[in-house]
Amino acid sequence: MKRRYNPYTLPPWVRQIRDVGIQIIIPLTIFQGIRTVFFPTSFDVLLLALLIFLAIAFRYDWI
Numbered sequence: 001m002k003r004r005y006n007p008y009t010l011p012p013w014v015r016q017i018r019d020v021g022i023q024i025i026i027p028l029t030i031f032q033g034i035r036t037v038f039f040p041t042s043f044d045v046l047l048l049a050l051l052i053f054l055a056i057a058f059r060y061d062w063i
Helices: 012-038 042-059
Strands: none
Touching: 012 042
C-alpha cells in the first residue's frame, strides 16, 4: 500500500527550503530558457530540462 505524500509531516526547515524552492524555480527556469536560446550548450540544455522537471514536480506536489 502506497503512503500518500503529506508536506506537513516534514520538519519545519525542510518545508521552508521547499517553499523557497517553489518561489524561485519558475524565474530561474525562464532565465535559463532565455540563456539557452542565446548560448546553447549541452550543459545548458540538460540544466533547463532538469529545471523544467523540478517546476512540474513542485506544481503537481510530487516533491
